Amino acid sequence: MGIREALRIALANIRSNKLRAFFTVLGTVVGVTFLIAVITLLKGMDAYMKEEFAGRLFGQNTVLVRRIPELQGPSTEEDWREWQRRPLFRQQDAEWLAANIRTPGRLSYSFDQQARVGDGKGREVQGVNVIGASENFFSIRELDFAAGRPFSRNEAQRGVPVIVLGQDVAAGLFEGRPVLGQTVRIGGFPYRVIGLLEKQGSLFGMSMDRMAIAPVKSPVNGGIFSNAGAVEDISFKVDQAELMAQAESEMIGLLRTLRRLRPSEDNNFSVETAKGSMGFWDTISKFMLTVLPMLVSVSLLVGAVVIMNIMLVSVSERTREIGIRKSLGARRRDILLQFLIESSTLSGVGAVVGIAMGIGLASLVSAVSPLPARVSTGSILLGLGLGIGVGLAAGVYPAWRASRLDPIVALRAD
Secondary structure (H helix, E strand, O other): OOHHHHHHHHHHHHHHOHHHHHHHHHHHHHHHHHHHHHHHHHHHHHHHHHHHHHHHHHOOOEEEEEOOOOOOOOOOHHHHHHHHHOOOEEHHHHHHHHHHOOOOEEEEEEEEEEEEEEOOOOOEEEEEEEEEEOOOHHHHOOOOEEEEOOOOHHHHHHOOOEEEEOHHHHHHHHOOOOOOOOEEEEOOEEEEEEEEEOOOOEEOOEEOOOEEEEEOOOOOEOOOEOOOOEEOEEEEEEOOHHHHHHHHHHHHHHHHHHOOOOOOOOOOOEEEEHHHHOHHHHHHHHHHHHHHHHHHOHHHHHHHHHHHHHHHHHHHHOHHHHHHHHHOOOOHHHHHHHHHHHHHHHHHHHHHHHHHHHHHHHHHHHHHOOOOOOOOHHHHHHHHHHHHHHHHHHHHHHHHHHHOOOHHHHHHOO
């Protein structure tokens, strides 16, 4: 018997016993559904963390210098105390770094704080992330403009009171009216709007459009920023990814020189890159990608047991049919192949349904929550392979029993 003929008979048996087939593949459907959903969400989270989160937080090919690490939490209370004792970075420190670093690239520095932004006519937007930055901030963070322009180097150095608004702030203050040329007030100081950013979207449910960016030397410095002249972030972006290690090493050396640290003293600053800081996420994602699918696969084991029991029942019901086929010349391997194909077809159909439901479930979770989803060809092939594999494994024993039946005994069966 050929495989095509065996498959045709298997599909005919499924059509003639629809209810039995449904309950037979139910375990496979549930197992594959949750397996695909889990892997799709984890893959989406992995891509989101590496491409979106790290890119927005650090910028691509960027070395970030801070007094306190951006992502890493303190291991002990003593770590936290040590971080708090570290000296602040000043604007002149950032400018000294920009003048002395030899690795090709661009440097920016910034400080940010939550504040209210008003239009001077009674309208206000609360909780705006007001950022004081140098002129390279926009290119390093790859911020695009819907209208207007970023402030120039001359405006940044002179501290001209100009500002660039995010979409949420502009909408809250001007409600669709022209934004460019308008005046907003922060901490009592007026700023002329010269730019409107493209919509940034959200990051883990937090809006990235609730921001306003002004020159760090403008009145925000000492106005709403409590430490006049302080710098929170110093970012250095290289043009080629191959220069990242060189830039990081040079930044550390220059900062140690600037702060006159002896060789035996630890760094009293933090130098981070997107790749280095995502190490914690790599560990977590690998653990989840290993453990969660294993837990979900328990339902596949249950499905395998159900398929094996149903196939054993099918062998008992079809004893006379097996006897007739053997008396007509069917060999043991033909019977074995027939029942193996039937069991794998059942579980394969369940796998296909489970894959569709898993993708749908992951998309639903992604639509109603900040969790992203990313369907990969590998996860679909894994789900299909596991589904068919479960059927093959579960069908071995029933198929073996069917192939071992004595044709004379089988023909006597009712």
